[in-house]
Amino acid sequence: MEKNVQSAFQFESQQLKTFAAEINRQRTRLHSVPKYRGEDLTEQALEDSRERNRKNLAIAAKEPYFGRMDFKETDQEEAAPLYIGKAGVSEGESGKAMIIDWRAPVASLFYSFTGGEEEVYYMAPEGMIEGDIFLKRNLVIREGNLQRVVDTYEQGQENAGAADEFLLYRLGDRKDNRLRDIVSTIQAEQNDMIRASRDTALIIQGVAGSGKTTVALHRLAFLIYEYREKMLADQMIIFAPNAMFLDYISNVLPELGVGDIQQTTFSKWALLKLGGRLKVQTADWQQWFEPGVNRAESGSKEPGRVKGSLAFLNAMDEALQLFIQNGLPQKDFEPWDGMVLKKKVIENWYAEEFRDYPAVKKRELISIKIKQWLSNELEKIWEKKVQKEMKTKAGQRLRAYMKSWPELDPLSVYRQLLSLESIRAQLSDEILQQTVNYLRKRVAAHEDLAPLIHIHLTLNGLERGERYHHIVIDEAQDFSPYQIAMLQKLSLKNSFTILGDLSQGIHSNIGIHAWEEIMPVFSEGKLAYRELERSYRSTMEIIEFANRVLSAAYKPAVLAKPVFRSGEEVTVTQEDDPIAFVKNWISERKAASASSLAIVCRTAKDGEEYFSELQKDGVDVHLVREGQEGYQGGISIIPIYLTKGLEFDAVLIVDAEAYNYQHAASDAKLLYVGCTRALHSLTVIFSKQASTLIPS
Numbered sequence: 010m011e012k013n014v015q016s017a018f019q020f021e022s023q024q025l026k027t028f029a030a031e032i033n034r035q036r037t038r039l040h041s042v043p044k045y046r047g048e049d050l051t052e053q054a055l056e057d058s059r060e061r062n063r064k065n066l067a068i069a070a071k072e073p074y075f076g077r078m079d080f081k082e083t084d085q086e087e088a089a090p091l092y093i094g095k096a097g098v099s100e101g102e103s104g105k106a107m108i109i110d111w112r113a114p115v116a117s118l119f120y121s122f123t124g125g126e127e128e129v130y131y132m133a134p135e136g137m138i139e140g141d142i143f144l145k146r147n148l149v150i151r152e153g154n155l156q157r158v159v160d161t162y163e164q165g166q167e168n169a170g171a172a173d174e175f176l177l178y179r180l181g182d183r184k185d186n187r188l189r190d191i192v193s194t195i196q197a198e199q200n201d202m203i204r205a206s207r208d209t210a211l212i213i214q215g216v217a218g219s220g221k222t223t224v225a226l227h228r229l230a231f232l233i234y235e236y237r238e239k240m241l242a243d244q245m246i247i248f249a250p251n252a253m254f255l256d257y258i259s260n261v262l263p264e265l266g267v268g269d270i271q272q273t274t275f276s277k278w279a280l281l282k283l284g285g286r287l288k289v290q291t292a293d294w295q296q297w298f299e300p301g302v303n304r305a306e307s308g309s310k311e312p313g314r315v316k317g318s319l320a321f322l323n324a325m326d327e328a329l330q331l332f333i334q335n336g337l338p339q340k341d342f343e344p345w346d347g348m349v350l351k352k353k354v355i356e357n358w359y360a361e362e363f364r365d366y367p368a369v370k371k372r373e374l375i376s377i378k379i380k381q382w383l384s385n386e387l388e389k390i391w392e393k394k395v396q397k398e399m400k401t402k403a404g405q406r407l408r409a410y411m412k413s414w415p416e417l418d419p420l421s422v423y424r425q426l427l428s429l430e431s432i433r434a435q436l437s438d439e440i441l442q443q444t445v446n447y448l449r450k451r452v453a454a455h456e457d458l459a460p461l462i463h464i465h466l467t468l469n470g471l472e473r474g475e476r477y478h479h480i481v482i483d484e485a486q487d488f489s490p491y492q493i494a495m496l497q498k499l500s501l502k503n504s505f506t507i508l509g510d511l512s513q514g515i516h517s518n519i520g521i522h523a524w525e526e527i528m529p530v531f532s533e534g535k536l537a538y539r540e541l542e543r544s545y546r547s548t549m550e551i552i553e554f555a556n557r558v559l560s561a562a563y564k565p566a567v568l569a570k571p572v573f574r575s576g577e578e579v580t581v582t583q584e585d586d587p588i589a590f591v592k593n594w595i596s597e598r599k600a601a602s603a604s605s606l607a608i609v610c611r612t613a614k615d616g617e618e619y620f621s622e623l624q625k626d627g628v629d630v631h632l633v634r635e636g637q638e639g640y641q642g643g644i645s646i647i648p649i650y651l652t653k654g655l656e657f658d659a660v661l662i663v664d665a666e667a668y669n670y671q672h673a674a675s676d677a678k679l680l681y682v683g684c685t686r687a688l689h690s691l692t693v694i695f696s697k698q699a700s701t702l703i704p705s
C-alpha cells in the first residue's frame with residue numbers, strides 16, 4: 010500500500026509537470042496575440058473566445074485540477090483518466106479535453122459517486138452515458154506543487170472512510186477571512202442541489218454550517234456554465250442579510266471564474282427601485298435585539314409579520330386593482346365653457362384603447378390623447394385671439410383635471426390605500442397609526458418596502474429586461490412571504506435558490522416561522538424543497554453544544570449532524586474580570602495560530618464597551634457595526650445578531666448571563682447562531698448567573 014501511494018504520488022507529480030508545461034505554453038502563445046479592439050464581428054467573437062481561454066488558463070495555472078476519475082464508458086475498451094479542475098482546458102493542437110470543468114456533465118459523477126461496483130451513468134447533451142468508475146482520486150496542488158494524493162475509491166479495494174478522511178483534511182484547514190469555494194469536496198447531496206433544474210424554485214433548509222451559502226454560489230456558477238447563452242451573470246442577483254456578509258462571501262464567485270452578479274440587500278434594492286427620497290427605519294431592529302424584550306413567536310401580531318403576510322398582500326392586491334380601475338377622475342373634462350370631453354370617452358380610452366398599459370403609462374397616454382383632442386378642437390376656432398384665450402384657459406383646466414387624478418407615486422398611493430376599510434381591517438390601530446406616521450415623514454419601516462414595491466410594479470409594469478435570470482435569497486428565513494412574492498414577480502422563469510435555517514430565525518418579528526408560508530408564492534410543480542442536515546463548519550463538540558443550547562427552548566424539525574471532526578471541548582466559565590479574560594484568550598488563540606477570532610457580545614452597546622476597553626490596552630481589534638460595508642477578518646468584536654452567516658476559527662461568547670439570554674425560543678436561536686459561528690474553538694463566559702440555555 011505504502012508503495013502504491015508512493016508510486017501514485019510520483020506518477021501524479023510527473024503528470025502535473027506535463028500539464029503545467031502545456032498550460033504555460035498555451036498562456037504564452039495567447040498572450041502574444043494582440044487583443045482585437047476593432048469592429049469586425051467575426052474577429053470580435055474570436056477575441057471573446059481567446060479571452061475566455063486566457064481566463065481559464067489563468068485559473069488552471071494556479072491550481073490545474075483537484076480530482077481525477079478513471080471512467081470507462083460501456084462501449085469503450087479502456088478506462089480514461091479524467092482530470093477535473095475549476096476551469097476546462099483543451100489540448101492546444103488536438104483540441105481534446107485535457108482538464109474537465111467541474112461543472113461539465115461527466116464531472117457530476119465525481120461528486121455523486123460514493124462507491125460500489127455497479128454501473129453508473131450521467132446525462133450528457135447527447136443522452137445518457139453509462140459506464141464504470143475505476144478510480145476516484147483527490148489531489149491537492151498548491152502553488153504549482155503536488156502536496157497530497159488521496160484515493161477515495163479504487164475498484165476492487167477496500168475504500169471505507171477515505172472520502173471522509175479527505176473532507177476532514179479540508180475542513181481542518183485554518184480559514185482566512187473569507188468564505189472559499191468547495192469544488193474539490195462537494196458532497197453528493199450538495200451536488201444535486203447545485204445541478205438542480207434551473208426553472209424550479211429550490212428551497213434549501215439547511216442546519217447551521219451545512220454549506221447553504223456555498224451551495225448557492227456554486228449553483229450560480231453551474232447555471233452560467235450550463236446555460237451559457239441563456240442565463241447571464243449580470244441578470245442574476247443575490248440577496249443577503251447585510252453588506253458586510255456580501256463582502257465576506259465576495260471571494261467565492263471570482264474563485265469560480267464568475268463575475269458581474271449583482272449582490273444586494275432587500276432594503277437597498279427596494280430603495281433603488283423606488284427611486285424616491287425615502288428612508289428606511291432601522292431603529293426598530295436594534296430595539297428588537299435588546300435583552301429582555303418579549304420577542305414574538307408564531308402567530309404574533311408584530312407589524313412585520315402582519316404586513317409581510319400573504320393575506321396582507323392579497324388585500325393590497327385587490328385594493329390596488331380597484332384603485333387603478335377607479336383611478337380616473339369621475340367627471341367630464343371641460344376645457345372652456347360649453348366644450349366638453351365626456352367622461353365616458355376618457356373611460357373608454359382608459360379601459361379599452363390603453364387596456365394593456367400599466368397605470369402610470371395610461372395616465373401619460375391619456376394626457377397626450379386629451380392634448381391631441383384639444384388641439385383639434387382649438388384648430389376649429391378661426392379667430393386667432395379667441396383661439397389663444399381658449400388655449401390658455403384649456404391649459405389651466407387640463408392641469409387642474411390631471412391634478413384631480415390621484416398621483417401615481419408608490420408612497421402616496423400606499424397612504425391612500427391605508428385609508429381604505431379593506432386594508433385597515435388587516436391592521437391593528439397601533440400598526441396603522443405607526444405606519445401612517447412614518448410615511449408622512451417619507452420613512453418606511455422595513456416591512457413597508459414589499460407593499461411599496463408591489464405598488465411600484467403594478468403602477469409601472471415591468472420593463473423589458475427587468476426580470477432576473479436567477480435569484481438567490483440567502484438567510485431567507487428572515488424574509489417575509491410578501492417580499493418573496495415580489496421577487497417572484499421579477500423572476501424570468503421562476504429560477505430561484507432560496508436558502509435558510511428556521512433554527513436561525515432571529516428576526517422572527519419579520520421573517521417566516523415555517524417554509525409552508527412561502528410555498529403558495531410558487532405554482533405547483535415549480536417548487537422543490539430540500540434539506541441539508543450535515544454541518545461542515547464546526548467540530549462535533551461545538552455542534553453538540555450548540556444543539557443543546559437550541560433545544561433548551563426551541564424544538565427544531567432537525568438538529569445538525571456533525572461530520573466526524575473532533576476538536577477541543579467547549580468551555581463555559583464564570584469570570585469576574587471579563588476584559589482580563591478576553592485579553593488572555595486573544596493571546597492564547599493567536600499563539601495557537603487561529604487567524605480569525607470573534608468576541609461575541611449581546612448588544613451593539615456592549616460591543617462598543619468591550620472595544621474601548623481593549624483599545625485602551627492597545628489590543629488590535631476592530632468593532633463590527635450595523636450597516637458596515639466591509640468585512641475585515643482578524644479579531645472582531647461583534648454583537649451576536651450580526652454574526653449570522655459568518656465564521657471564525659475561534660469564538661468567545663461573553664456575558665452569557667441569564668438576563669441576556671432568557672429561556673425563550675428567540676434567545677435560544679440567537680445564542681445558537683453565535684455558537685455555530687465557531688470552526689474549531691468555542692468559549693463561553695458569564696460573570697454572575699449563566700443563562701439557563703447553556704448546558705450544565
Ligand SMILES: Nc1ncnc2c1ncn2[C@@H]1O[C@H](COP(=O)(O)OP(=O)(O)OP(=O)(O)O)[C@@H](O)[C@H]1O
Nearest residue numbers: 191194195196217218219220221222223545546654
Ligand atoms: N462540501 C464541503 N466541503 C468542504 N467544506 C464545506 C463543504 N460544505 C460546506 N463547507 C464549509 O462549511 C462552512 C459553512 O458553509 P456555509 O457558510 O456555506 O454554510 P451555511 O449553511 O450557509 O451556514 P450558516 O447558515 O450557519 O451561515 C464553510 O466553511 C464551507 O466552506
